[in-house]
Amino acid sequence: MLLDSRLSAVADFVRDGSRFADVGTDHAYLPVYLLLNGKIEYAVCSDLRKGPLKNAEETVKKYGLESKVDLRLSDGLNGYRGGEVNEIAVAGMGGLLISRFIESTPWLKNQDIHLILQPMTHAENLRKTLYLNGFFIEKEAAVKENGKLYIIISAYFNGVTQNVTTADCVIGEIRKNSDALSREYLESLLKKYTVKCEMLKNAKKDFIETESIVKEIEKCLKQ
Ligand SMILES: C[S@@+](CC[C@H](N)C(=O)[O-])C[C@H]1O[C@@H](n2cnc3c(N)ncnc32)[C@H](O)[C@@H]1O
Structure with a gap:
């Protein structure tokens, strides 16, 4: 099986x-x-x-x-x-x-x-x-x-x-992984939260937390 x-x-x-x-x-x-x-x-x-x-x-x-x-x-x-x-x-x-x-x-x-x-x-x-x-x-x-x-x-x-911060909950322990699929997962999160952040900015709504999530994902990807 x-x-x-x-x-x-x-x-x-x-x-x-x-x-x-x-x-x-x-x-x-x-x-x-x-x-x-x-x-x-x-x-x-x-x-x-x-x-x-x-x-x-x-x-x-x-x-x-x-x-x-x-x-x-x-x-x-x-x-x-x-x-x-x-x-x-x-x-x-x-x-x-x-x-x-x-x-x-x-x-x-x-x-x-x-x-x-x-x-x-x-x-x-x-x-x-x-x-x-x-x-x-x-x-x-x-x-x-x-x-x-x-x-x-x-x-x-x-x-x-x-x-924990919202960014911690979004990223989880995937931050510890170094394999290609974990990286792809983080890249998909980056795309999703970047779009969300832009939409909030355009609508003149509070984007601070979403922006901090974007920054944290970028940091994980660099590491
Ligand atoms: C998409 S299937 C997943 C089957 C299998 N676990 C897998 O991952 O392939 C979701 C199953 O969860 C069951 N389910 C939905 N709500 C549930 C609940 N409250 N308690 C127990 N089972 C539930 C559904 O009846 C269905 O059989």
Whole structure:
């Protein structure tokens, strides 16, 4: 079984032997791949809807993994018990929705839990939620699939609320990377915030914060 580069990058972040959960699993490709490759021994796969969960069931059956997968209907992490999993992937959903999952699940505030998050939108809001709720972002990766760039965030709880700027939330830990796709991600951010800054200036609106984001991205690119 092969994963596309987006899910493959999520899989690379998973710790060997962890008690794995895939939230919003749809076809359960990620957990099935991890099981087939011996990276994990057991997975809980959940989805909000019956249709995607049926897709997951079909994939699990196809590979004869019924005894190793627990399929569950669940809104975010509502259907999980604290402590039953310690490695949680949430991929392919909006950053605001993922933020809601984090804010409404107190048992995630545990240093043993590893979050692997792949927001489709609003990565900056998701980073802010993590920083403000005592999580730290260990690393991030930029990946490309069908010409589109995706971000993957690896985070742990350490209880320290971080005072961050909007620029910090926009750039995240991508600033630490030196690969070509991370650079491309920063260049796309630079374009987006430069346009936004120009529009604010033309409309005679406050552009100070947006300009500081542009400067910070330029600094990262130079470094
Ligand atoms: C685009 S698919 C992503 C599937 C897979 N995780 C991936 O990255 O390829 C999004 C999935 O999230 C599910 N979903 C949406 N809202 C959800 C929620 N509140 N709780 C759990 N799953 C949800 C959808 O039903 C859908 O199956």
